[in-house]
Amino acid sequence: MGTLPGTIGLIQAGEVIKLILEKGEPLIGRLLFCNLLTARFQELAVQKDPGCPVCGKNPTIQSLADYEYNSRENSK
Numbered sequence: 001m002g003t004l005p006g007t008i009g010l011i012q013a014g015e016v017i018k019l020i021l022e023k024g025e026p027l028i029g030r031l032l033f034c035n036l037l038t039a040r041f042q043e044l045a046v047q048k049d050p051g052c053p054v055c056g057k058n059p060t061i062q063s064l065a066d067y068e069y070n071s072r073e074n075s076k
């Protein structure tokens with residue numbers, strides 16, 4: 001359905017605004033399913049992965065990757 005990306009985009013924008021304003025109940029630890037054909041939303045609890053390389057108990061990724069940007073190659 002063509003309206004699905006717009007619907008999900010609005011929900012994602014709302015999540016960002018809630019996080020910035022520190023208001024409401026963000027979708028942290030929850031996965032939201034949306035079925036526009038049935039007009040139903042479902043929620044699934046998601047547990048944190050203790051082995052995650054970013055937010056796990058022993059994180060191995062602790063900073064953003066530093067990519068070199070070459071404007072000449074990207075303008076071709």
Ligand SMILES: [Zn+2]
Pocket residue numbers: 049052053054055056
């Ligand atoms: Zn993680």
